[in-house]
Amino acid sequence: MIFFLFYMGSSAAQADYAAFLEKVKRTIYLDHLSPQVTEPVVRTALNQFGAVKNVQFIPNYMGPRNIAECALVEMENVRQAKAVLSEICQFPFMISGMPRPVRARPAQVEMFDERPIKPGRRIQCRWLEENDPDFEVARKMKRLTNKHAAEAAFLQKQQLQEEEKLAKQQLDTLKGNYKKYEMVDSIMADGTARRLARHYNLRVAED
Amino acid sequence: MVEADRAEDLGFKWGKTKGRGKKGVGEKQKIVQFYQSFIYDGMEYGLYDCVYMYNEVEPEPYIGKLVKIWENPDKTKKVKVLWFFRPREIAYYLGAEDTAENELFLASGEGVGLANINPLEAIAGKCNVVCTSKDSRNPQPSDEDLRTADFIFYRAFDVGHCKILDKMEEKVAGIEAKLLFNKVDVQKPDVLPKLDSDWKEVGGNALASKETEVPPKQNPSNEHISLKINGVSTDGLQRENADSNASLAKQRSSLGENPASSLGGELDETTKMNDRMENISGDSINLESKIEENLDLKASYINKQKSSLSEHPISSIGGKSEISNTNSRQENISRDKTALRPEAAVKEEGQVGNNIFRIEEKLKSAHDHCELEDRPSKKAKFDSSVKVPGEKNESSVKKLTVDLDGKDAKALAAVTASEVKSRLELAKDSQGAEKDPSKKLKPDEKSKLSYGKLPQASPRQYPDEDKKIDHKVMDITRRPDADKSRWFRAFPWEDRMKSAIEQGTLVLLQNLDPAYTSAEVEDIVWHAFKESCRAKMIQQTSISSPHCVIGFVGQAFAIFKTREAADMVVKKLTKGCLLISNGRPLVGSIGSPCFPEKNPTFFGHLVIDKLRHQMPREMREAVSTSHCSQPNTIEYDMAMEWCLLQERSDLSWKKLYKQQGEELRKLKSSLKSK
Numbered sequence: 001m002i003f004f005l006f007y008m009g010s011s012a013a014q015a016d017y018a019a020f021l022e023k024v025k026r027t028i029y030l031d032h033l034s035p036q037v038t039e040p041v042v043r044t045a046l047n048q049f050g051a052v053k054n055v056q057f058i059p060n061y062m063g064p065r066n067i068a069e070c071a072l073v074e075m076e077n078v079r080q081a082k083a084v085l086s087e088i089c090q091f092p093f094m095i096s097g098m099p100r101p102v103r104a105r106p107a108q109v110e111m112f113d114e115r116p117i118k119p120g121r122r123i124q125c126r127w128l129e130e131n132d133p134d135f136e137v138a139r140k141m142k143r144l145t146n147k148h149a150a151e152a153a154f155l156q157k158q159q160l161q162e163e164e165k166l167a168k169q170q171l172d173t174l175k176g177n178y179k180k181y182e183m184v185d186s187i188m189a190d191g192t193a194r195r196l197a198r199h200y201n202l203r204v205a206e207d
Numbered sequence: 208m209v210e211a212d213r214a215e216d217l218g219f220k221w222g223k224t225k226g227r228g229k230k231g232v233g234e235k236q237k238i239v240q241f242y243q244s245f246i247y248d249g250m251e252y253g254l255y256d257c258v259y260m261y262n263e264v265e266p267e268p269y270i271g272k273l274v275k276i277w278e279n280p281d282k283t284k285k286v287k288v289l290w291f292f293r294p295r296e297i298a299y300y301l302g303a304e305d306t307a308e309n310e311l312f313l314a315s316g317e318g319v320g321l322a323n324i325n326p327l328e329a330i331a332g333k334c335n336v337v338c339t340s341k342d343s344r345n346p347q348p349s350d351e352d353l354r355t356a357d358f359i360f361y362r363a364f365d366v367g368h369c370k371i372l373d374k375m376e377e378k379v380a381g382i383e384a385k386l387l388f389n390k391v392d393v394q395k396p397d398v399l400p401k402l403d404s405d406w407k408e409v410g411g412n413a414l415a416s417k418e419t420e421v422p423p424k425q426n427p428s429n430e431h432i433s434l435k436i437n438g439v440s441t442d443g444l445q446r447e448n449a450d451s452n453a454s455l456a457k458q459r460s461s462l463g464e465n466p467a468s469s470l471g472g473e474l475d476e477t478t479k480m481n482d483r484m485e486n487i488s489g490d491s492i493n494l495e496s497k498i499e500e501n502l503d504l505k506a507s508y509i510n511k512q513k514s515s516l517s518e519h520p521i522s523s524i525g526g527k528s529e530i531s532n533t534n535s536r537q538e539n540i541s542r543d544k545t546a547l548r549p550e551a552a553v554k555e556e557g558q559v560g561n562n563i564f565r566i567e568e569k570l571k572s573a574h575d576h577c578e579l580e581d582r583p584s585k586k587a588k589f590d591s592s593v594k595v596p597g598e599k600n601e602s603s604v605k606k607l608t609v610d611l612d613g614k615d616a617k618a619l620a621a622v623t624a625s626e627v628k629s630r631l632e633l634a635k636d637s638q639g640a641e642k643d644p645s646k647k648l649k650p651d652e653k654s655k656l657s658y659g660k661l662p663q664a665s666p667r668q669y670p671d672e673d674k675k676i677d678h679k680v681m682d683i684t685r686r687p688d689a690d691k692s693r694w695f696r697a698f699p700w701e702d703r704m705k706s707a708i709e710q711g712t713l714v715l716l717q718n719l720d721p722a723y724t725s726a727e728v729e730d731i732v733w734h735a736f737k738e739s740c741r742a743k744m745i746q747q748t749s750i751s752s753p754h755c756v757i758g759f760v761g762q763a764f765a766i767f768k769t770r771e772a773a774d775m776v777v778k779k780l781t782k783g784c785l786l787i788s789n790g791r792p793l794v795g796s797i798g799s800p801c802f803p804e805k806n807p808t809f810f811g812h813l814v815i816d817k818l819r820h821q822m823p824r825e826m827r828e829a830v831s832t833s834h835c836s837q838p839n840t841i842e843y844d845m846a847m848e849w850c851l852l853q854e855r856s857d858l859s860w861k862k863l864y865k866q867q868g869e870e871l872r873k874l875k876s877s878l879k880s881k
Contacts, residue, residue: 095833125787145794166811
């Protein structure tokens with residue numbers, strides 16, 4: 001059994017699709033966002049580069065829960081979108097938190113939720129007969145699909161762990177640094193530094 | 208003379224002219240310009256070319272042959288299209304008959320469904336249909352022709368007798384059979400003038416006289432059209448709305464023409480009216496399932512057509528503007544509410560100064576309606592489709608009650624207006640109309656408009672709605688889906704998914720082409736399982752879409768109506784193999800998405816607790832803004848570490864997908880069929 005789905009390319013549909021492609025061009029894809037980031041935050045963050053028209057978060061139904069958030073940000077025009085891209089790619093850009101920077105990329109058609117059907121696309125499907133030589137191949141492919149999905153999930157988990165590791169390591173460093181500065185501060189504050197300086201006959205500049 | 212390039216839009220250009228024809232008689236005579244070819248959307252179309260015709264209902268376009276091309280004095284461009292049937296559309300009459308995958312049946316005989324007049328803009332593209340008939344008149348196609356053919360045909364379907372014809376008739380819709388066969392490569396120039404004369408004669412008289420006796424024969428073919436429409440209507444709630452459009456597109460059939468020609472022609476308006484008339488009959492037939500009844504109705508409609516024919520030209524002389532006004536108004540009414548129909552008619556009657564006859568007719572049809580709708584919708588072979596409307600009714604009743612409170616925007620959504628409801632209204636109103644035809648129309652209108660449209664609106668509109676309808680046909684972007692999505696915005700997808708998980712009706716589909724849209728997924732599901740569902744493609748992210756897309760599989764969640772349906776789909780997909788055109792079999796499983804938590808942990812944003820406490824209150828509450836990090840800070844160094852990690856992760860994804868793509872490609876190459 002074969003059936004076709006055919007989406008015809010009427011001029012209006014084409015115009016519609018062309019308009020959509022334009023929209024894709026002026027949209028950027030942001031990822032590595034914190035889940036705490038809300039639309040107004042993204043808006044204010046990117047409004048410095050150009051006028052943000054629309055922000056849409058991409059819901060994550062598949063991956064682990066603590067994966068980074070991503071969003072599509074539509075700018076007013078292509079030029080602004082490019083400006084945002086180059087800016088964010090040049091410098092690590094932080095949105096509501098540090099030091100993990102967000103990342104920006106040009107958006108792709110498939111990232112959009114409500115998109116028009118591409119005119120002129122033709123879809124065919126057919127049920128394979130069980131005695132069809134392709135049947136076995138198709139079954140293998142189905143198994144492969146599941147395997148691939150499992151692999152991807154595993155990689156995702158691994159990466160999440162790496163992220164966690166890095167975050168922990170950085171936190172440790174930061175804490176260490178902070179402790180050091182705090183200690184310096186405190187010995188300055190409680191006069192220990194001055195006392196020691198006197199003891200060792202050193203001259204300490206008073207600030 | 209008509210200049211060839213007068214068309215407004217750039218994509219359009221007339222080709223060679225083909226003489227002028229007359230439409231109408233006497234003073235109202237109207238000269239239209241016929242053409243042999245035109246260029247539309249960069250594609251050249253000629254007479255007897257096969258085209259896809261856009262239709263709003265079916266996922267697949269209709270296919271037909273252009274048999275007449277002309278421009279009316281008011282610059283509307285029209286084509287007359289002789290239809291092809293897909294085997295699926297006439298499956299009932301085909302019985303056990305074997306058909307090739309890409310076989311079509313040429314409409315022939317006399318009756319509804321043979322040919323229609325359509326706005327030229329409804330053409331959706333060229334279609335390569337090759338005739339493989341062994342008929343001696345048919346230039347036999349080469350192997351190459353057959354290979355490149357989109358469709359083939361060698362049999363015809365008699366729309367009058369509902370029979371499959373193995374041989375081509377001498378004339379189909381007044382067109383000589385030789386013109387319907389494959390074209391001789393280069394048409395000799397001297398053939399064309401000859402066509403000309405053929406045309407005048409044929410188009411004018413033969414056709415007309417043939418078709419005037421249509422009524423008794425129409426029924427069966429109507430039935431199949433209605434079957435088709437019905438099947439579609441199950442597809443989605445809103446498509447029911449589109450139903451009416453479909454009938455406009457397809458059923459603007461030869462019937463519409465024929466009263467015109469039988470009376471010898473008339474004003475443009477009248478032709479349009481006739482189109483409409485015939486829509487009316489088409490629509491009503493839609494709802495019909497018994498043939499005798501069909502006959503009945505038919506007869507009355509024909510009467511009506513005639514009477515309106517005689518009355519309308521008069522009125523259009525009288526006060527045209529007035530009439531169009533009322534008509535467009537009335538059309539709104541009747542479109543928005545069938546229940547209003549009788550009243551609307553009354554109103555018109557008032558304007559035109561006509562008899563009460565028609566009210567009666569209408570009442571009768573209204574009656575028929577009620578009866579009709581009581582019956583389970585359609586034939587056995589549309590099992591599934593029969594089932595679904597029922598369900599839909601229920602749900603739409605519910606929705607209606609919600610939407611009733613008003614807002615016109617929602618009226619659109621309420622298109623689904625439950626049949627139950629409408630039936631009641633219908634009965635009520637028709638009574639009312641009988642008693643007191645001219646009673647306060649306006650308040651009525653208003654109050655009822657908010658109910659939204661009735662699906663399959665019965666003998667809907669009358670005259671002059673044409674312009675609007677035309678517009679509708681051309682307004683091709685407005686797919687029913689668009690309405691759907693708007694309609695469902697009220698129910699966030701996430702909530703629907705959650706309840707679907709509880710009910711076990713959520714299915715995760717994998718291995719789709721990532722480029723598919725949700726609507727296309729719904730269509731695939733509909734075709735493969737005859738189940739309607741709401742689907743949503745999972746949006747890609749950078750993780751799912753590496754730069755090499757080979758490895759990525761499109762995934763979608765689909766919510767089915769019942770748990771059984773969902774289970775059935777999963778089972779079928781597990782046991783069988785549904786190969787999609789990207790060469791991958793669809794994989795289905797009961798979906799178990801995860802939803803974002805309230806306070807998920809996010810690695811990489813570091814805060815030193817003490818600092819947070821020391822932070823002044825205002826600062827904590829301020830919307831934290833953003834900044835670029837400067838290279839001389841510790842933050843910058845850390846950010847660099849993150850960038851490094853991101854790059855590394857990208858690389859590993861890329862590698863994984865590449866490897867997966869390789870594996871897949873290897874398997875794919877062992878597929879026999881492509």
